[in-house]
Amino acid sequence: DTGVSQDPRHKITKRGQNVTFRCDPISEHNRLYWYRQTLGQGPEFLTYFQNEAQLEKSRLLSDRFSAERPKGSFSTLEIQRTEQGDSAMYLCASSPTNRENYGYTFGSGTRLTVV
Amino acid sequence: AQSVTQLDSQVPVFEEAPVELRCNYSSSVSVYLFWYVQYPNQGLQLLLKYLSGSTLVKGINGFEAEFNKSQTSFHLRKPSVHISDTAEYFCAVSRGGSQGNLIFGKGTKLSVKP
Numbered sequence: 241d242t243g244v245s246q247d248p249r250h251k252i253t254k255r256g257q258n259v260t261f262r263c264d265p266i267s268e269h270n271r272l273y274w275y276r277q278t279l280g281q282g283p284e285f286l287t288y289f290q291n292e293a294q295l296e297k298s299r300l301l302s303d304r305f306s307a308e309r310p311k312g313s314f315s316t317l318e319i320q321r322t323e324q325g326d327s328a329m330y331l332c333a334s335s336p337t338n339r340e341n342y343g344y345t346f347g348s349g350t351r352l353t354v355v
Numbered sequence: 356a357q358s359v360t361q362l363d364s365q366v367p368v369f370e371e372a373p374v375e376l377r378c379n380y381s382s383s384v385s386v387y388l389f390w391y392v393q394y395p396n397q398g399l400q401l402l403l404k405y406l407s408g409s410t411l412v413k414g415i416n417g418f419e420a421e422f423n424k425s426q427t428s429f430h431l432r433k434p435s436v437h438i439s440d441t442a443e444y445f446c447a448v449s450r451g452g453s454q455g456n457l458i459f460g461k462g463t464k465l466s467v468k469p
Binding site for chain 1: 359406
């Protein structure tokens, strides 16, 4: 297993454009999480899936943000009508649910810059 | 709800010296506790975790942490640091029982100087 993969690594977009990020989790992990990290801060929770069901969304996730995990495998995070405040590192993580192996494995992140 | 406070935003230390990075949490329920390390422009890597059992937890790269329930702390320690330990370290907490998501502290930047 190659770990959690995120694509692209970097994205520069103009304000008002839509962007989509992809995350491929570890195949045995049924939970998938999206976090956002800005400079000098810890990661902030956005949303998570168990299999294909989106179980929780943060208040940080405005109407312009949408996430999907259609077949319970990879996930996409879309931001519509991007704003400069959306500039951040977007991190994806996956985890199993069994207690013995519980813990998140993070991808390398997608750095978004909105100009 | 759970929360995490990392008491030091930056910790400078000389190579081969010991280091302690402090973390306090608040929660009204049992918790799981984690330390992650982040190198520049990379994702987070798990250093160690406390789920239950022994309060002294050993992790990768020679790090260890001690869970202290009475003081609601989970401080990270290393007896002798290397230049390569220079990175940002994040403490995180989640509700126990594999429930809920991880709540992260704001991070501590460890700078190891020769």
